[in-house]
Amino acid sequence: MRAASRAATRSSDERVWPCRLPRTRGRGRFCSHCAASRPSRVGRLAVRWVQGFVSVCEECGLVAHEDFLSRVPIFANCTPDEIAAVSGVAQDSAFAPGQIIVTQGTPGQAFYLILSGRVEILRDGTSLGAFGPGDFFGEMSLLDSAPRSATIRAIEPTQCLMLSSWDFKALLEKHPSIAVKLLEVLSRRLRVADERIGR
Template identity: 40%
Template sequence: MAPRGRAQKIDLVAGIPMFSTLSQRELAQVATLTVPGHFDAGAVLTRQGASGGLAFVIAEGKAEVVRGGRRLATLGPGDVVGELSLIDGEPRSATVRAASDMEVLEISSQDLNRLLRKAPAVRRKLLEALATRLRQADRLPTAGL
């Protein structure tokens, strides 16, 4: 069953790393942007190389992440697909396919950008969260160096 209640939407949005520093009020603002969605098993959520514009928070079910024909990961409830495309609009880096029937929350880049223009505090916190993720990735050891 798709997440429809306000509290359930807020809980799912709160689990997205780039929104983790937002207050309850700010999380509620983001949650109002979400739209419940459904994917049947086998359906493609995103295709490698396609343009972005939507992110999906998995509420129920599982998805497989595939790049170049190789399965990279299996995602489940609470995981997010395509959150970086909300910010940078770059093409999808992998194909994501529903491994089972799925219930998701969809967030569009247009709606998020509209909120960020109206809510500078949310924009600042989002930038801080992304900067933290970038620093963490930069500190990871690199093979061969």
């Protein structure tokens, strides 16, 4: 009777497992071939959960970027769809204290919006002030590659949203209206700056 029971158990094992399991003492039996060929359902669910979590985090990041961009004066006239398009090509950039972000005299290649931290503005080695969260610099580089008028150096750990001039120009091919709105805002800013200088 016992022999028949053991035989039935063995035949049952052979039906469930495609390869023969070695007998081991301790917590049970292990077959690396079976483990590799039969990924656990829990493992697959875990992978899907992580992928979903990453997707949600990325979406939250994009929403936060759109919120920041919508408050920047040069994008003030843009529609939500246009803001979303700009946010889609912008990149996060981190800078350590003392790190140079842009150098005076070099061609402008990107626009920066400060998300956190502080930066110092230097012209010919003289400090002109500092920028903090919500401030931005390099906006003219979105239109041309004129030399930078000042050096920008991180004072503390700083996180910026960066929009390169080439990504922005590629974006304008799909959303040309952004360029018109940007020019309108920049022209007003330049006019105000000229009036202040003339006083």
